[in-house]
Every structure is written in structure tokens, then in C-alpha cells.
Amino acid sequence: MAKPAKKLVIVTEKILLKKIAQIVEDSGATGYTVVETGGKGSRNIRSSGQPSVSDTTVNIKFEVLTPDRVMAEKIADKVAINFFHDYAGIIYISDAEVLYAHSFCGPEGC
């Protein structure tokens, strides 16, 4: 009943939100989940000058379930090549099994 999948995670600067959403949508993935996060890495950069004495969360984390590794790597490559020269970010994948999803599982069901 469950359908094996790859879970792709992209953490990068908030300013790239729309551009990465576009890449994910173009890739053929059925959707994505995105959340604002804080974080620290080698660059430790904030992408906006927004006054933020408050503990602003300035990274975004995309989670995208893809049916196979190929699609995940395609998205990862495109994001990394376009943005990781100039922007902070990390991309990783792991295994998952989708149990229920409206569009993910194709006609034959999960």
C-alpha cells in the first residue's frame, strides 16, 4: 500500500523562496512543504536587511517528496548550480514511504 519515495530537503536563504518554488513546480513534483527556520552554517548570512532585533527566522526549508532519486537530484542540481555560488544553503535526501497523498500515488494508488 505504501509507495517508496525520496524526501529532498533544501535549506537556503528566504529571499530565494519564490525561485525555488518555481524550480520545484517545474520539475514535476506534486507539491512541496516549506517552513521558515533559523540556522547557522559556514556563511552565516542573513539575506535581508529587515530590522530584526527579534529572533527572526531567516532561512527557509523546503521538503519535497519525489517518486524517485532522479527527480530529486534534478531539483537539487538546478538549485545548487543557480544559487549556491552566491547564497547559503544545504541540500540532502533521505528515504521515505508515502502512505496517503492526493496526487502523489498515481492511478494505481499508494
Add this chain to the structure above:
Amino acid sequence: MAKPAKKLVIVTEKILLKKIAQIVEDSGATGYTVVETGGKGSRNIRSSGQPSVSDTTVNIKFEVLTPDRVMAEKIADKVAINFFHDYAGIIYISDAEVLYAHSFCGPEGC
């Protein structure tokens, strides 16, 4: 020392927060972690009419560690059957190992 577990992830509409928390609690899981997220899927529905010109996050993501796949699937089934006909959502599981937890590991420890 570590105890194998399943990590169940449920992403769905915010309006279901309390009902899903109840299902998780009833299932015997020792707890859950929940976060507001944005996202896009096949339904692309917002569940509230709250004025939200701001980039409101309108989904919720539950993460539940369960000792075995059976419990995870029980929760998933109940959520999907009750809500996924009418509400947007996705459910998936992956493997994890619990290292420390107050109640998760039983008397014998993790």
C-alpha cells in the same frame, strides 16, 4: 542503546490541528511535535478566511515517533479516512532511531 522507531509525518490543513492531535493521543503514541508550514499541493486550499495578505503559513505538519510501523499506519489510516476526502493532506513515514526520550523507551531504557 538506541531504539528503532518509525517517524510518521502528516501535513494537512491547520483547521484539523486539534482533531489530529486527539487521534495521535488516542493511538498510544508518547507525544508529537507540530509546526506550522506553508506548502503547495494538488488542492492548494487554505482552510481559513483569515485576512492573510501576509505570507501566512496555513498547513500544519505533525511528526510522531512510534515504536513500530503498525501504530504509525493505524494513525495514518484514521487520519486519511476521516479527513482526506475533504481536506488537503499527505502522510509519509521513514525510519529513525530514538536516542533519548522521557517516556518513549520503556522500562528497559533506549
Add this chain to the structure above:
Amino acid sequence: MAKPAKKLVIVTEKILLKKIAQIVEDSGATGYTVVETGGKGSRNIRSSGQPSVSDTTVNIKFEVLTPDRVMAEKIADKVAINFFHDYAGIIYISDAEVLYAHSFCGPEGC
């Protein structure tokens, strides 16, 4: 091209944010991602008396990618021994593969 890694997840009380960030940084990890979450566990404690009639998120969730299990366990042990006697919390790990990262992959690349 991808580099195998462990993903360490720590969910605990928000008041420990700085202390845990310090432990992670001291461990040699290249970075971390952190997000505020809500949640319920055996302790069900809020760590601050901040008026919060609103649905405040009061836990924090750290995600740390480490090159191996040893580093992940070192961090987990330190956090658990120092804080889990008095504070709510859970720690688990899972497998991941890093595809792109600025500092994670060493000179030979991912």
C-alpha cells in the same frame, strides 16, 4: 557524488536554545537548522511564563547533519546528560545523504 550522513534531531524547551547551539558548534558540526515547534510529550511543560494565550510554539527543534554516527551520538549524549533530567526533550537520528553543502563535504567534494 552524494555523501552519506546522519541527521540528528533534538526537540526540547526553547529556553535551552543558546546552550544547545553552543554544544552543536563545539562538536565540530558544520552547522544546524532550528525551528520553533509546538508539541506534547510526557512532561508537557512550557518553559516560559510569557503570556501566551495565543497558540505559542514553545519547543525548539534542532536538525544537525553530521558526517557520522559518532559525532551525532556525542552531541546527543551531551545534551541528554546536561538537560534531560530537568527539561523536556527527545533525540533521534536517521540516515540522509548530503547532495550539496558549502562546508560539509570536505575538499574532495560531495
Add this chain to the structure above:
Amino acid sequence: MDLLSNFLMDFVKQLQSPTLSFLIGGMLIAAFGSQLQIPESIVKIIVFMLLTKIGLTGGIAIRNSNLTEMILPAAFSALVGILIVFIARFTLAKLPKVRTVDALATGGLFGAVSGSTMAAALTLLEEQNINYEAWAGALYPFMDIPALVTAIVVANLYLNHKKRREAEYASKQEFFGEQQDNRVKIWPIVKESLQGPALSAMLLGLALGLFANPESVYKGFYDPAFRGLLSILMLVMGMEAWSRLGELRKVAHWYVVYSIVAPFVHGLIAFGLGMVAHYATGFSLGGVVVLAVIAASSSDISGPPTLRAGIPSANPSAYIGASTAIGTPIAIGFCIPFFLGLAQTLGAQ
């Protein structure tokens, strides 16, 4: 002829009022793709303050007034709220490509009341120096709750009925445990409405106005901030309306027609009933305008989640899109000036 040109000049003048011009400004900057955001927490506190103020006004007024005056307008409010749902049931629901549950949810939302639209109407009445009963804002729940309850009850009766008839649904019935019991419970819906943030704030204000002495904070804080805060909320409404237009494209075009026509029809019905109260019990013309505007308005804050929970199978893109993207701007931008003008014309006679 003269009447029409007067009316048009008045209309343009009212579009220039802070309330309406901020609404239009919001639509324009959203159309231009502005990154301006009014944070959600600010929107929440503004809604709280506006509705608390409306409640306080009402509560303080009721303390010194003859409550029997309120009976007829309140009854008419409830009547209109229920009627609007049935109008949707027998017009919108009959149109091609419109599902019955979606039509009922839309009717419920248009029957329910928008606090921000009401606040805009009260402000414009004051700017035009038209008197209205200070308790007029308290008519809100009398129309809001009956509309939502009716929509949810009728939709569930309809669904139950359909389920029983259709044999192929039989096997699925056990999944929808909650709805198996064929009686729809009304009190939980009423309670959920009352618990919503907008109605809670208004009723809180009402109770404090009635039983406490909030005059000092009313005069020093809630009242003076009212119009300014409303201007920000109008901006948000305008931006929101624009950004929701897209959602409407996905649903039947009849929703657009409904959202333009319904506010006027609902408002006129209420206006007519209000005039009955005017002649019967001396309900002021300003009060008649308030009644017409809350009928013309569609709920934007409390209504949608109540309906989403009460009629889960209805498509929120349809009813929220119709209400937020078209219904609310029409109600604020056209119905308020229209009913104001109507009352002034009648008052001048």
C-alpha cells in the same frame, strides 16, 4: 436626472473617504505586485479593537435605552440571515456547474456578517452625520449565527438525504461516523460561532459596556483609534480581495455573477424590512442602513472556518473566493454608498 448626477457625485465623494480610498488603494498596490505586508498579528489586534469598540458602544447604549426597540430589528436580522441561505439554495445551487453544498456554504457566508464592512458603514454614517441607534452594531450576531447555522444544517440534511438515496455510498458510510447520526446538532454550531474571535470580541465589549464602567478607556483609546485602524484594515481587505481573485477563476463563473448581485439583493430585502421597522417602531434611517449593510456584507473572519468545519465537502475556493474577492469589495465600495444614498434620498423627502 438631477437625482442620478447627485447620486454619482456623492458616490465619488464617498470613494474619497478614508475608508473606501484605502480599500481601493489596497487593491491597486496588490495589483501592482507590492511587497507591502500588514502582519497577521496586526490584523488580528485591529479586528479585536474594532469589534470591541462596536460592542462597547452597543453595551453602553443599551444600558440607557429601551430594549423593546431592538426586538423588531433583531428579528428581521435573523429572518434575513436565514432567508439568504435559502435564496442561495434556490438560485445559485440551480445554476450549471455549481454544486449544492458549495452554493449553501456560499449562501451561509453571504448571510453571515463582516465586522469590517459594518465598521466601515458606521464610520461613513458618522462622517455624513446620519444618526443611528448606538446599539445597531449589536444586530451583528442576530444575523450572523442564524445564517451559518442554517447553511450548515441544510447542507448536512441534503448530504444525509443524498447518501440514503444513493446505494453506492452505503459502504462508505461507516467512514463518516460523525454524520451517520442523521440529526444535525445546532448548539455546537451556535457555540462555535460565538467562540469565533470577531463575535467573542464584540460580545465581550457588549458585556463590559453593559455591566462595567469602561467609559474612560472607551473615550481615551478604543474610540479615537477606530477610524485609523479601520483604514489599515480596509487596505488589508483590498489587498486580500485582489490576491483571491485568482482562486475564483478555478470555479464556475456563476459565482462572480452571484457575488455582484447578491449583496444588493440581500441589502434591499433588509432595507425593506428595516423601513417596516422604521414606520412601525421608529427605527432610525441610519439603523436601516446598518441593517442593509450587514445583510449585504459577507463574513470574512469567523465565517470561513466555521463553514470549513461544518460543511467539509464544500469547496472553500468557491465560497471564500466569492466572498473575499468580490462580495466584500462590492459591499463596502458600492452597497454602503448606495444604501447611504437611498436613506438620504428617503430622509430628504
Add this chain to the structure above:
Amino acid sequence: MDLLSNFLMDFVKQLQSPTLSFLIGGMLIAAFGSQLQIPESIVKIIVFMLLTKIGLTGGIAIRNSNLTEMILPAAFSALVGILIVFIARFTLAKLPKVRTVDALATGGLFGAVSGSTMAAALTLLEEQNINYEAWAGALYPFMDIPALVTAIVVANLYLNHKKRREAEYASKQEFFGEQQDNRVKIWPIVKESLQGPALSAMLLGLALGLFANPESVYKGFYDPAFRGLLSILMLVMGMEAWSRLGELRKVAHWYVVYSIVAPFVHGLIAFGLGMVAHYATGFSLGGVVVLAVIAASSSDISGPPTLRAGIPSANPSAYIGASTAIGTPIAIGFCIPFFLGLAQTLGAQ
């Protein structure tokens, strides 16, 4: 007899004041399950503005006043703050099922000061036209910090002592590296208190009042917004109190008794010392009320995180529950009117 009926009538009248009626309103709508939420960012800015205003008032006042007047009340504040912790140590901690560290943390929280309670007292004093020294609000840190420091120090001394005695703890000692060094450091606790958002805002206001010329923003902004913002904060306090009641059920019932009695006891001690200052150095009766109220109050914003970090093994459900769910409503709803009435009775003689 006459005195009592006067007192009761006064009490009811004060419950109708905006401050107290919003508190009660908050409890009622929370009890009713309302979905109304005041966003956390709004609560934060309100606390900032109230305490900045109190600080500015104090700073501007101190500029023109004889500071020696402040010495005695400030010393009494510190004394009361310390005393309250020891009272908890020798009463609450001795009760069955109450752990000593929990009792000490609770004593620390009740010794510390609630900015919102103080703001409520200052507002009610003004509404009743009772004079008080404008610098009275500046007594806050003199009681707050000693109470928190004493609680943390005593708790850690107690824990160290216990650890040394109990041999079975020996092996675990190395885990608690921080506490191995048996001397408890005081300066970090003081610093953490001063760095908390409430005290920071008050001290900032104080400094600006003393060294700058903030009169224009004080008169045009901070002062006029004070009462209105306070009414919103009182609503939040009421809702919060109600929602915390559940937590109290999990801990020993003695916390309920303590939370009802302690505010009065602490307030009376402070009132007595205040009267000493009244006769000795002319400290006003209004000032005595302020002193009594800050003693009766328990910290709601800065205190809890300081104690959570300083006494990690104490159970926050116990001390935060006791303070927020019962201590604060008692202090605001009963102690303020009580000490006001006491002062008026004494003043009338």
C-alpha cells in the same frame, strides 16, 4: 458595619473599572472556550510600552525630586522581596507533598514583581485621585531582583547541601558540572534579571526620563495609550489565568491555598513597612499602596524564565501555575482594591 458595606460597595465599583473588568472578562471568555487570541507580538509591545511609560514617569520625577526620600521605601522593597522567599521556605516547603525547590521557586516568583499588576495599581490610584510619588514605579527592581536572587541562591545551597549528604548522588555529580562548584554566583542572576524584557524596558524609560527630554513623546504617545493598552493586557492576563488553572490540578493542593493567602500576607507586611516610611519620611499613602501591591504581585514575564534557568529541577507547572492562575488574579482583583480601601480608610481618619 457601615465600614464593611462601604468597603464592599467600593469593591464592586472597582471591579467595574476598565482594568479589573477586562481581567474578569478575559477569564469569562476563556472559560467559555472563545477562540479570541491576542497575538504574542502585541502582548510584547504592550508590556514594553507600559513599562517604558512607568520608567519614563519615574525618571522624569526623579530629576525633580529629593532622592533621599526613596532610600527607605527602596530598602523596604528589598527586605520584603527577600523575606517572601524565606516565608515560602518555612511555610509552603513544610507542607505535605511540596518539594523544597518547588516551594523556593514559588516564593521567588511571588517575591518578584508583576509589571502588569503594578500598572493596574497605578491606574486605579489615578482613577481614585490618590496621590503617590511619581517615582514609586521605580521600586520595582528593588524588590524583584532580591527576591529572584534569594530564591535561586537558597535553592542551590539547599541542593548542594543535599547532594553532599546523600552518598548515592555521588556518582551523578559529575554530570551536573555547573553546580559542582559549590559557590552560587550572584551577579549572573542579577544580570539576567536586569536583562529581562520587562526590567530592561523600565530601566530604559528611567534612564531616558533622567538624562533625555522625552516629554513630547511621553505626553503625546506613551501616557495617553497607557490605560487602553493596559485593558488589553488585563484581558490577556485573565485568559491566561483561566487556561493555566488546569496545570495546577497536577500539583499539590497546597499551592492553591498559598496562592490565595500569600498575596495578602506579603502585601500586608509591605503595607506595614510602608506605613513606617509614611510616618518616618512622609512616604505618601498612595506610595504605600504601590509598595503593598508590588509585594502582593507575582512576576509573570521576567521571573519565570529566570527561575527556570536558575532552578532547573523545580517544576514550572507548580510555580507558574500558582502565580499565573491564582496569584495574579488575586493580586489584581482583590489585593489592589483591598489596599486601596485600607489606605483610603487610614487617610480619612
Add this chain to the structure above:
Amino acid sequence: MDLLSNFLMDFVKQLQSPTLSFLIGGMLIAAFGSQLQIPESIVKIIVFMLLTKIGLTGGIAIRNSNLTEMILPAAFSALVGILIVFIARFTLAKLPKVRTVDALATGGLFGAVSGSTMAAALTLLEEQNINYEAWAGALYPFMDIPALVTAIVVANLYLNHKKRREAEYASKQEFFGEQQDNRVKIWPIVKESLQGPALSAMLLGLALGLFANPESVYKGFYDPAFRGLLSILMLVMGMEAWSRLGELRKVAHWYVVYSIVAPFVHGLIAFGLGMVAHYATGFSLGGVVVLAVIAASSSDISGPPTLRAGIPSANPSAYIGASTAIGTPIAIGFCIPFFLGLAQTLGAQ
């Protein structure tokens, strides 16, 4: 001698103004490690209200004024904005360890305008009773946009040029698809600037001031809240400046020198041009101060994201650090009093 001591006394007096003292207060409490936080949503709404108010003032003023007066100051604003980028290109960029793209981005940010700095200047002008054209705030976009556009265009021309020359970049070129087309498009940059939250709010206010009748909310809401809200924003600016100082340590020290000197240089150039307009078309001395201050200011809200997107390879720690940690406090704390004093000295003659 007398002039200098007068100037110094004036300077100290201006530091005591609410605006500047809150800025200093913010730096101090941040230095002390205070946990005080002004929530981001509050900062956003304050910026919205301040810039809407400045826009409204301008719009209402323009309605009643001779627009030709504005031509010369607006042209000078644009000139200064462009000039500042080239100054950075030929001074800062030539310094050791400073990358050209970083220098250009820094120049763009210092050429662009800070709404909060401008608001502070307008407030201080009013406190000192110095007249200025009510439309002076509307000069903002005339300097802001040209500066950002110039910086982005020049940086991209420079990068393209470099790429073509350096053969070893050839293989990578295909990755940077967007920049392959060697013409830099200007309209998207202008549009992005106009869409930013600060400029959107100002232009919205301007349009409403021009075409609607917002006087009632202007007088009852936006205007009276202005100074108070500004004091909170100044506090935030001060805290932010302190917390960004650390970032500057990671980049070349020349940024520190630039950030101290540049505001004065830019301001003096603008002051000079403003005096030309003063003698040529009667531009008021107050207006000259506004022109000088917006030149001295560096953008804090809209500029950084625009530059981050437009010159991705520039290091934000360099330009945001330089602007927020040093440029802005210098502009507000030193340049405003300096140019005010200069104008008063010239006006007294």
C-alpha cells in the same frame, strides 16, 4: 569659538531629543545584552505607518502647491543618488581588500534612502520649528531608485566585462544563464524598488493624499502617532546597529572608515546642491536639510533585499554591516544635528 560651543550645546540638546535618545538607548541596552525584543510585526507596522504618514503629508501638500518647485530638488536628488554610487566605485572599490562588487553594493545602499532616518529628520525639524516644504518627503524615491538601479547596473556591467575577459570563466558562463544576455534590464530593478514595503507605503500615502480625502484619519491617527512610533523604531535601529557590529569585523576595515565619512560627504554634496535650489527657486532651508539627510542616510528596509537579488555575488555582511551598524547611527546621530546646525547658522545670517 562661540559658534563651536553653541554648536556643541545644540548638539547635546539634540541628542536629548526623544528621537536620538531612543537611538542611543537602543545601542546601550543591546550592548548590555538585554533580552528586550520589539517583535518584527511591530517594526513592520511602524514602518508602514511612518511612511504612509510621510506620503499623506506629501500628497496633501502637492495638491495645493506649485509642482514646478519640486523639479529642481527632485533632479538633484536623482543626481546625488547616482553620484554616490560612482563615488564608491572610485574610492571604496580602490581600497585594499575591498571587492569591486561589494563596494558597488555598499555605494548603492548609501545612495538609497532610509525612511526611518528621514522620519527622524522631519521630526527634529518640527521640534526646532524649522519650516520645510511638506512635499519634501516625496523626494525619497527620486534618490532611492536611481541609486539602486545605478549600483546594480554598474555591478553587472563590471561582472560581464570581467567574465568576457577572463577565459577561465568561459566554461562556467552557462550556469549563470540570467547574466549571459549582456544587457542589464533597468525596469525590473525600478519595479522591485517601487514594490518594496517602504516605498509602496509612501507612494500609497502620496496617492491617497493627492486623490482622496484622508484628512480625518491623517489628523486623528497617522499624524499624532508619528513621533511615538518613531521613538520605538529608533530603539530598534539602535539595537540593530549594535548587534550588526560583529559582522563588520569579518570584512575589510575600510568599510568602517567609509561608513563614517560617506554620510557627511554625501550630505554635504546634497546640501550644496540644495543651496543652489534655495537661491534659484526658493527651496526652503528646511528642505535643504531634508535633501542632505536623505543623501546621508543609507537604506535599511527596501535596499538590502533589492541589492541581494540584483548583485548576488556581493557580500551582504559588507554592505548591510556598513550601513546598519555604522552608517545609520552616524546619519541619525551626527548628520541630522550637523545639517540642522548648518542650516540654522546659515539662516541666522
